[in-house]
Amino acid sequence: MVDRSSPPGGPQHPSLSAPSLVLRLGGIALVVAALAGAFAYVHGSFDPQRLTPKALVDVLEKNNGVHPGFRRNHAKGVCVIGYFESSGEARPYSVAQVFNEPRTPVVGRFALPAGSPYAPDSAVPIRSLALRFTQANGQQWRTGMNSMPVFPVGTPEAFYQLQQAQSPDPATGKPDPTKVPAFFAAHPEAVPFLTWIKTAKPSASYATETYNSVNAFYLVDASGKKQAVRWGMTPLAQDAAGATAPEGSDFLEKDLVQRLAEGPLRFQLNITLANADDPVNDASKAWPADRKVLNAGTLVLEKTQPQLSGECRDINYDPLVLPAGIQGSDDPLLAARSAGYADSYLRRTSEVSQLPTGKKEARP
Numbered sequence: 001m002v003d004r005s006s007p008p009g010g011p012q013h014p015s016l017s018a019p020s021l022v023l024r025l026g027g028i029a030l031v032v033a034a035l036a037g038a039f040a041y042v043h044g045s046f047d048p049q050r051l052t053p054k055a056l057v058d059v060l061e062k063n064n065g066v067h068p069g070f071r072r073n074h075a076k077g078v079c080v081i082g083y084f085e086s087s088g089e090a091r092p093y094s095v096a097q098v099f100n101e102p103r104t105p106v107v108g109r110f111a112l113p114a115g116s117p118y119a120p121d122s123a124v125p126i127r128s129l130a131l132r133f134t135q136a137n138g139q140q141w142r143t144g145m146n147s148m149p150v151f152p153v154g155t156p157e158a159f160y161q162l163q164q165a166q167s168p169d170p171a172t173g174k175p176d177p178t179k180v181p182a183f184f185a186a187h188p189e190a191v192p193f194l195t196w197i198k199t200a201k202p203s204a205s206y207a208t209e210t211y212n213s214v215n216a217f218y219l220v221d222a223s224g225k226k227q228a229v230r231w232g233m234t235p236l237a238q239d240a241a242g243a244t245a246p247e248g249s250d251f252l253e254k255d256l257v258q259r260l261a262e263g264p265l266r267f268q269l270n271i272t273l274a275n276a277d278d279p280v281n282d283a284s285k286a287w288p289a290d291r292k293v294l295n296a297g298t299l300v301l302e303k304t305q306p307q308l309s310g311e312c313r314d315i316n317y318d319p320l321v322l323p324a325g326i327q328g329s330d331d332p333l334l335a336a337r338s339a340g341y342a343d344s345y346l347r348r349t350s351e352v353s354q355l356p357t358g359k360k361e362a363r364p
């Protein structure tokens, strides 16, 4: 007997029957729509008020101009190469190899926190030091530190508004001078930073500054116990008594090259341990000065490299790239930094570094 319900050539495969195919295609369309929605949510397309990494980097570009191939903030800098020698003092608090092995190689970068690679070294009284420690097990610890003890604000939204207050007014091409004072009047959390910056002076050397993590992190021991910390690099080199920043725009890199020609430069890694009630999610607030401080070891810097061809050029000093034994806190600046640096990194590494005619990068 012939089975009339089957098409000639045998029964049709269930997945190819018309209603089932429509259902399946519909299902796929739903999954694609859900994924597109998730991307749009993360991108901020549903909420134009949502602060995105793109908006954060766009405002930096608006204020500083676009300098192809350069970082969108801390654009002027120099690579440094060296290593870290652990003292063993942080070992009881963290399983990270960097605190447990005698020596870990480091690629770093000193910089000026300005958006232009041509800013004079005296433009701001702040300097920065970023470091990438590469452990023997391949895990990395990346950190970007500033010479300020606290950040002006505690949230990415406030950081964005502060940048907006400094943006050029389309009518004049210059920032409106009333906007920054108005911003600070509305942001009392900036008082500790404003108090510090009142007396801060541009220093004559990268080698004599103290660099602070500003954000808080956790050290994690072998039992999983977490200790909130902030860290800083304190220089072992001293300024000559009464030294002030010299005239001229590019003295910092020359000074560094000169000092390294005479021998390595050393910094001590100090790790401050928070008490239980110290704020770990607000970089605008200092911790009391009497907190316990570990001397975790010594950073030894041996040579410089130009930033456009050196090893630091293609490093994104994302503060959330951390080895086992160090964790980020819930400070909202950390996630914003991580996402913003990635955006800046993608922009700069997809461009050819261009120096304007007449500008030459120093070749130490």
Ligand code: HEM
Residues within 6 Å of the ligand: 056, 057, 060, 070, 071, 072, 073, 074, 077, 109, 110, 111, 128, 129, 130, 144, 145, 146, 151, 155, 156, 159, 212, 213, 214, 215, 283, 315, 316, 317, 333, 336, 337, 340, 341, 344, 345, 348
């Ligand atoms: C929401 C707040 C912040 C935003 C949007 C922001 C943005 C940026 C961007 C776009 C870069 C360039 C990254 C690259 O191209 O590799 C940068 C560099 C840097 N930032 Fe931030 N930043 C923020 C907060 C902070 C804080 C709190 C610190 C405190 C230590 C800090 C320290 C640094 C340092 C040291 C560098 C230079 C890193 C290097 O030499 O490559 N930033 N920042």
